[in-house]
Amino acid sequence: MDKNRPLILITNDDGYAAKGLRKLVTLMRTLGDVVLISTDEVMSAKSHSCTIRDRLYVRLVQQEEGFTEYRCNGTPVDCVKLAYQKLCERQPDLVVSGINHGMNAATTVVYSGTIGAVIEACMNGLTAIGYSLFSLDPDADFDHIDTAILEITKKVLSEGLPKGVCLNVNFPKRCEEPMRGIKVCRQAACRWVELFKDKFDENGEQFYDLEGTFESDDVLPDTDLWALQHNYASLVPTCFDWTAHAQIEPMNSFEQINIRP
Numbered sequence: 001m002d003k004n005r006p007l008i009l010i011t012n013d014d015g016y017a018a019k020g021l022r023k024l025v026t027l028m029r030t031l032g033d034v035v036l037i038s039t040d041e042v043m044s045a046k047s048h049s050c051t052i053r054d055r056l057y058v059r060l061v062q063q064e065e066g067f068t069e070y071r072c073n074g075t076p077v078d079c080v081k082l083a084y085q086k087l088c089e090r091q092p093d094l095v096v097s098g099i100n101h102g103m104n105a106a107t108t109v110v111y112s113g114t115i116g117a118v119i120e121a122c123m124n125g126l127t128a129i130g131y132s133l134f135s136l137d138p139d140a141d142f143d144h145i146d147t148a149i150l151e152i153t154k155k156v157l158s159e160g161l162p163k164g165v166c167l168n169v170n171f172p173k174r175c176e177e178p179m180r181g182i183k184v185c186r187q188a189a190c191r192w193v194e195l196f197k198d199k200f201d202e203n204g205e206q207f208y209d210l211e212g213t214f215e216s217d218d219v220l221p222d223t224d225l226w227a228l229q230h231n232y233a234s235l236v237p238t239c240f241d242w243t244a245h246a247q248i249e250p251m252n253s254f255e256q257i258n259i260r261p
Helices: 019-028 076-087 106-110 115-125 143-159 224-229 251-258
Strands: 007-011 034-040 058-064 067-074 094-101 128-133 165-171 180-184 191-200 204-215 233-239
Touching: 007 019, 007 076, 019 034, 019 094, 019 115, 019 128, 034 076, 067 076, 076 094, 076 115, 094 115, 094 143, 106 128, 115 128, 115 165, 115 233, 128 143, 143 165, 143 233, 165 224, 180 224, 224 233, 233 251
Parallel strands: 007 034, 007 094, 034 067, 094 128, 128 165, 180 233
Antiparallel strands: 058 067, 165 233, 191 204
């Protein structure tokens, strides 16, 4: 690895063969040296889960000038932890996760393994970006977002991000019109309406299959969903502090509760 070039760590939650991951590797290799550690299997909806009871294995897949690839049997968060602690010869200048097949906008971000990896990096003082495309097609077209990803990444590499802040970037799928630009916005307050369906396996034993529909009732012009629906890339500054800071003072009355026997 060239110490004069940025070191970029890449991971994802769609598995090592995902088209979006391979596109991201191609783009990042134009900007710096790359260490890739991907999951053996699809790890969608793993959020911030990590492995504590099973054995974690890492396999070196490929190594050449400026590029090293590993695969891991763990989660995206495991990949980040292992990479910066054990596999990278120096601290990465940037951690990039994606390009996810499917959006990570609104409350979907809570479930996302892609963004779980980004949050893990951010929690440990690493600069991090998550990239996602609003398409679940495994053969989706990513070519229309090349320039946006490169320019956003270059800006972050040169200017950094505030402490404790990472980026969640989503792109609309390709359409007849070019993307209109980038919107810095907030996460929409939408939700999944879930339904467990009763099913039976080949032995007659009942199991449950989770299905759901996405309710998008917060689509104001300052939200990521509005941006995507209007052919903009959405860029949401994201942090791992879940404190409702505005409620600390109004809830001070709880301190008056007598808890002594």
